[in-house]
Amino acid sequence: MEAILSSNFADFGNGPRRAITFPMFGDGIFTQDGEPWKHSRDILRPQLFHRQYENLDVFKVPLDDLLSALPEKSGIVELQSLFFRYTLDVTTAFLFGDSIRSLKSSDNATENVFAGAFDQAQAYVAKRFRLSDLYWFIGGREFQDACKMVHQFADKVIDQNLAKDTTAGNQNRYIFLKSVAKSCPDREALRGQIINILAAGRDTTACMLSWTLHPHVMEKLRAEIAQLPPIEEVDRAALRDMKYLQNIMKENAEIFRPERWDEDLPMNQEPTLQKWGYLPFNGGPRICLGMDFALTEVAYTIVRILQRYPIIKLPNGERVDVISTMRKLARSFTSSLRDSLKIRPRTRALTSDEVESPQAIKEERATLTTVFEGEDPLVDIVAVHGLNGDAFRTFTAEKTGKFWLGDSDMLPRDLKGQCRVLTFSYPASVASILGRTSSDRILQHATTLVAELVADREVTGALERPIIFLCHSLGGIIVKRALIYSASRTGKMIEHIHSIYVSTYGILFFGTPHQGSSKANLATFAQRMVALVPSKVVDTDSQLVSALQESSEVLQDITDNFVPMMKRFRICFFWEQEKTSLGVKWDYVVTENSAAPILDNTDRAGLRNDHRNMCRFATRVSPGYSLVAATVLRYSREAPGTITRRWVSEREILTSMRKQEAMELIKGGGEMSGGKAKQ
Numbered sequence: 002m003e004a005i006l007s008s009n010f011a012d013f014g015n016g017p018r019r020a021i022t023f024p025m026f027g028d029g030i031f032t033q034d035g036e037p038w039k040h041s042r043d044i045l046r047p048q049l050f051h052r053q054y055e056n057l058d059v060f061k062v063p064l065d066d067l068l069s070a071l072p073e074k075s076g077i078v079e080l081q082s083l084f085f086r087y088t089l090d091v092t093t094a095f096l097f098g099d100s101i102r103s104l105k106s107s108d109n110a111t112e113n114v115f116a117g118a119f120d121q122a123q124a125y126v127a128k129r130f131r132l133s134d135l136y137w138f139i140g141g142r143e144f145q146d147a148c149k150m151v152h153q154f155a156d157k158v159i160d161q162n163l164a165k166d167t168t169a170g171n172q173n174r175y176i177f178l179k180s181v182a183k184s185c186p187d188r189e190a191l192r193g194q195i196i197n198i199l200a201a202g203r204d205t206t207a208c209m210l211s212w213t214l215h216p217h218v219m220e221k222l223r224a225e226i227a228q229l230p231p232i233e234e235v236d237r238a239a240l241r242d243m244k245y246l247q248n249i250m251k252e253n254a255e256i257f258r259p260e261r262w263d264e265d266l267p268m269n270q271e272p273t274l275q276k277w278g279y280l281p282f283n284g285g286p287r288i289c290l291g292m293d294f295a296l297t298e299v300a301y302t303i304v305r306i307l308q309r310y311p312i313i314k315l316p317n318g319e320r321v322d323v324i325s326t327m328r329k330l331a332r333s334f335t336s337s338l339r340d341s342l343k344i345r346p347r348t349r350a351l352t353s354d355e356v357e358s359p360q361a362i363k364e365e366r367a368t369l370t371t372v373f374e375g376e377d378p379l380v381d382i383v384a385v386h387g388l389n390g391d392a393f394r395t396f397t398a399e400k401t402g403k404f405w406l407g408d409s410d411m412l413p414r415d416l417k418g419q420c421r422v423l424t425f426s427y428p429a430s431v432a433s434i435l436g437r438t439s440s441d442r443i444l445q446h447a448t449t450l451v452a453e454l455v456a457d458r459e460v461t462g463a464l465e466r467p468i469i470f471l472c473h474s475l476g477g478i479i480v481k482r483a484l485i486y487s488a489s490r491t492g493k494m495i496e497h498i499h500s501i502y503v504s505t506y507g508i509l510f511f512g513t514p515h516q517g518s519s520k521a522n523l524a525t526f527a528q529r530m531v532a533l534v535p536s537k538v539v540d541t542d543s544q545l546v547s548a549l550q551e552s553s554e555v556l557q558d559i560t561d562n563f564v565p566m567m568k569r570f571r572i573c574f575f576w577e578q579e580k581t582s583l584g585v586k587w588d589y590v591v592t593e594n595s596a597a598p599i600l601d602n603t604d605r606a607g608l609r610n611d612h613r614n615m616c617r618f619a620t621r622v623s624p625g626y627s628l629v630a631a632t633v634l635r636y637s638r639e640a641p642g643t644i645t646r647r648w649v650s651e652r653e654i655l656t657s658m659r660k661q662e663a664m665e666l667i668k669g670g671g672e673m674s675g676g677k678a679k680q
């Protein structure tokens with residue numbers, strides 16, 4: 002490869018490429034060789050320099066159009082075809098200064114007729130490539146008409162854009178077309194360059210986008226996105242610093258394990274392989290001129306999509322599969338996904354239909370994600386979301402996308418980086434928790450939380466590090482259940498499970514229904530959660546009442562069992578100070594009485610927000626943020642001393658329990674042997 006692409010470059014030409022593509026591409030960088038090619042490269046190189054798109058402005062309008070073409074909350078969407086339109090829109094925005102906005106246009110609008118003609122002409126060109134020297138077998142009227150339409154449209158857009166007034170506030174805006182026009186002798190030459198770049202930048206980037214949204218990488222990618230500054234401040238440099246995302250973009254279809262790029266690959270052992278082992282953008286003198294542009298475009302698009310839809314999954318039964326057969330490849334020059342990329346994006350909980358499907362519930366696995374890790378952490382801060390919540394979204398401000406748990410400018414900064422922050426994710430739709438088997442489900446999530454935490458802390462050698470829980474809404478019940486479970490596990494073989502109870506120092510409850518000692522309050526809470534997200538937990542009103550009754554009994558039992566151990570923990574209760582729309586009326590989802598019972602030695606405070614938004618802070622000066630941060634900081638400072646002492650006494654207690662058990666065994670054994678001796 003190195004010889005063909007670089008050292009012996011001059012010995013290899015384009016073969017029949019020019020003749021194959023000329024009817025569509027005309028005279029441009031792809032179809033040229035020798036001196037004309039060198040000249041094109043000289044003209045185009047400075048135009049594709051990263052300074053021209055450093056602030057990412059060129060991507061913004063097309064990206065807004067893409068996001069508005071996606072379902073608002075949840076649903077299934079065929080994304081790959083939207084990506085093809087999107088990359089056409091981005092490339093035209095870059096070339097002409099204004100995007101053709103094919104994503105906004107109706108199907109029969111000129112923009113989409115052009116997009117269709119472009120596809121058709123390109124499909125012919127791809128077929129001609131397969132026949133190589135016999136390319137002329139493929140052509141005919143349809144091909145000619147499609148090429149003509151592409152040229153006519155390009156001419157029209159060129160005319161419109163060249164005629165545009167640059168004095169009306171646009172003088173400083175860089176426009177590719179105008180810069181290239183200065184170096185092109187005539188219209189044909191200019192049109193050629195434009196169509197060549199359009200073809201270079203569209204399918205390639207659309208396919209890369211489709212590949213990058215791979216189900217394996219979502220969780221880790223979300224955590225990296227959560228570390229970004231507010232999206233308005235993100236520029237090309239910030240995207241290049243996203244190590245995991247950059248690795249994902251390098252990954253190929255067959256393997257898809259982005260972590261391998263951080264490993265010592267055999268490819269890195271040898272200088273030639275190092276340079277020539279990775280060739281998606283070609284290498285040598287004809288290396289892709291738009292590589293950096295494409296990587297920036299993909300990175301920014303993925304970040305914005307995942308910020309809007311933290312959960313993206315393939316619908317049940319859908320697979321990620323590369324189109325590898327020649328028949329499918331004939332459709333374009335790039336490898337797209339088999340048939341389509343259907344995904345299920347979600348901003349909120351599943352819709353009622355999806356809630357019903359047991360598969361929808363099963364699909365989501367419980368997981369623990371580390372979203373921040375300081376150098377020498379003194380505490381583990383563990384966030385647990387509530388009903389219909391999400392490990393990231395529950396703690397992310399909707400407008401700014403700020404994820405205050407992981408953002409290095411928010412909580413980690415207030416704790417001087419001396420913490421680890423983790424967030425627990427579990428299936429939390431109304432149907433997956435409330436209802437007849439509530440108690441089993443809550444216990445299942447609680448034990449998973451304990452098991453995941455223990456495993457993580459064991460692996461990182463931090464089993465005795467203090468823990469502070471931050472829990473929203475029903476997440477507080479899961480944490481209480483987890484602590485009850487952990488407290489009860491003292492057997493020799495399961496002592497590690499007990500470590501969560503021993504290490505827990507503080508809990509911040511945000512709108513958790515502690516009830517104010519009445520089951521009616523819990524039933525009301527459950528009913529309100531159902532009202533917020535209508536769901537087919539049950540079919541009839543009477544079933545609903547009895548299901549919620551049962552749920553509220555479960556919540557009540559957990560609360561009762563937790564009371565005796567409360568004095569052991571530092572606790573702060575936060576209640577919502579704003580009402581939530583519950584369909585027909587506005588009300589508190591959890592009342593102050595229930596969320597913040599007045600108890601000795603506990604802190605309590607109101608937060609100026611509604612139930613859903615009470616643990617979302619857009620900036621450090623958002624109402625309530627400093628209160629919450631100060632509480633976590635205070636607990637983090639106090640925790641290490643107390644938890645170290647607790648571990649010392651816990652070890653003594655456990656040792657004496659072991660001794661006691663041994664004594665009882667010996668005693669029991671003695672009686673037995675004594676009995677035998679008597680016989």
Ligand code: HEM
Pocket residue numbers: 030031042045049092198201202203205206209281282283286287288289290291292294295296
């Ligand atoms: C993921 C996206 C992309 C991939 C994988 C890719 C890949 C490639 C490859 C393999 C070539 C060499 C083609 C050949 O000579 O046979 C190439 C050339 C080229 N690419 Fe890209 N490309 C991408 C995006 C872009 C974008 C977005 C632009 C412009 C906005 C662009 C502009 C060019 C140009 C101008 C050349 C011609 C270079 C020359 O012949 O000297 N590419 N690209």
